[in-house]
Amino acid sequence: MEEYLVSARKYRPATFASVIGQKTLVTTLRNAITDKQLAHAYLFCGTRGVGKTTTARIFAKAINCEHLQEGEPCNQCDSCKAFNEGRSMNIHELDAASNNSVEDIRNLIEQVQIPPQTGRYSVYIIDEVHMLSASAFNAFLKTLEEPPSYAVFILATTEKHKILETILSRCQVYDFARITVSDTIAHLQDIASKEGVEIDTDGLSVIATKSDGGMRDALSTFDQLVSCCGKKIRYQDVIDNLGVLDYDYFFRFTDHFLKGEVNASLLLLDEILHKGFNAANFTGGLAAHLRDVMVSKDATTLPLLQVGDGIKQRYQEQAARCSNPFLYDALDIVCQCEAEYRGSQNKRLLVELMLIRLCQLSEQKKND
Numbered sequence: 501m502e503e504y505l506v507s508a509r510k511y512r513p514a515t516f517a518s519v520i521g522q523k524t525l526v527t528t529l530r531n532a533i534t535d536k537q538l539a540h541a542y543l544f545c546g547t548r549g550v551g552k553t554t555t556a557r558i559f560a561k562a563i564n565c566e567h568l569q570e571g572e573p574c575n576q577c578d579s580c581k582a583f584n585e586g587r588s589m590n591i592h593e594l595d596a597a598s599n600n601s602v603e604d605i606r607n608l609i610e611q612v613q614i615p616p617q618t619g620r621y622s623v624y625i626i627d628e629v630h631m632l633s634a635s636a637f638n639a640f641l642k643t644l645e646e647p648p649s650y651a652v653f654i655l656a657t658t659e660k661h662k663i664l665e666t667i668l669s670r671c672q673v674y675d676f677a678r679i680t681v682s683d684t685i686a687h688l689q690d691i692a693s694k695e696g697v698e699i700d701t702d703g704l705s706v707i708a709t710k711s712d713g714g715m716r717d718a719l720s721t722f723d724q725l726v727s728c729c730g731k732k733i734r735y736q737d738v739i740d741n742l743g744v745l746d747y748d749y750f751f752r753f754t755d756h757f758l759k760g761e762v763n764a765s766l767l768l769l770d771e772i773l774h775k776g777f778n779a780a781n782f783t784g785g786l787a788a789h790l791r792d793v794m795v796s797k798d799a800t801t802l803p804l805l806q807v808g809d810g811i812k813q814r815y816q817e818q819a820a821r822c823s824n825p826f827l828y829d830a831l832d833i834v835c836q837c838e839a840e841y842r843g844s845q846n847k848r849l850l851v852e853l854m855l856i857r858l859c860q861l862s863e864q865k866k867n868d
Contacts, residue, residue, distance in 0.1 A: 507719040511691055514584065515572050516558055519551050520687050520715055521679035526555065528674075530571030533562050538621075539672045541644050541653040543629075545660040546676025549714025553593075553627060555676075556654040557583070560591045560623035563652065579619050590619040597628040605636045609643050612651050621652050629655040630662035637664050644670050678713025681705065681806035687715065688722055697731050701808035702747075703738040709806070710742055745777060747811055750789035754818055757830065757858045765855040779851045780841055787834045793819050794827045826861055833857050 513519045516526040532538060542559075544552040561584075562568065566577035573580050582588040594608060608624065616622045626632075632640070644653060644667065655671060657663060685704045692699050707725075711718035721742065729737045739746050749772060756765045772782055795801040796812075796819035805812055837854040844850040 507691055507723050508716045513554055514575055519555055521683045522551055522676055525674050529559055534571040538563065540647050541671040543671035543673045544654060544656045544676060547678060547713060548658055549716030550676040550679055552656040552676055556625045556656060563621050564590050564619040590616050590621060591623050593625045595627050596631040600632045600636055602635045602639050605639045612643060612647060615650050621650055623652045623654060625654045627656050630657045630659045637667060641666060679715050681708040684708035684711060684715060684718050688718060697726055699733040700735055702810055703733055703735045705808040706738050706744060710744060745785050750786060751814060751818060753786065758821060758862055760859045760862045762856055762859045765859055766852055769855060779847055783834060783838050783851060787838065790827060790831050790834060793822055829861055830858055
């Protein structure tokens, strides 16, 4: 029986060109390798799942590649094959979340003194480096500033603000961007095609939005849906399995607001709550929807709307029916409800009053 690999591992990028959503950053790294302008220490910062460790591994492979091609590893030489098969002696990884003491760093420093037996560089990747204790950081400073010529350090963190200034000053700092919804959708479409999975763009848009810029989260969600639904995944399957509200609910609510339909709005809220959705999540989703309607009103801000093409058209159609003053006032009302929600004794009543006020906006505009 063939061993199953999750998509995040099976489709992990093996070259700089295949890293998703970090074009400028990887171009800089590739140029540094080509021009032989390597620093001795790098700090990769960014939220989870944006490719920090993956990029660090590709970098380690590239600087040891025997047949480098414009800054890209060839993936054919003995060194590259050793990296790809996980048996290279030139890469060392340390998880600072569980190895954060002075003793752990001292062991690392001793290891750094041993030159590589093959290849040009020994690369030391320290994940979650912000988890190191203050004493461990201090023990690491001298080695980080003046390592042996063959040693390269790559520190990775999700919390850059916790890194000591003395560490930051000794590293070249690279900030990884969150992966956009469009890039996530395109990558998931490619993987779905390779795996023979049918899933529409609207479903992928929900996955991409829920992953919040992290590709690993998006791939984990995709695997979960395949396990549950098989090779054919419908939009309804996605929202049911992920426990998210269908876009359609928010479009219906906004139509009720425009028509001043208080009763219909309250009944629709009751339907949502009976399905087990949290009123706080609903309020946050409504605020996001109104924001998306607002940016859909103008062609210059339309690129800020990161959804599938089918849903994008619905946003544009609804935006044409909404005036700017209505949207500004509606957003103000919803945000006020969000701010008061935690301290409210009767949370459902607070949300219902929000809906009533939103429905009254259309009447106010008529009277004005």
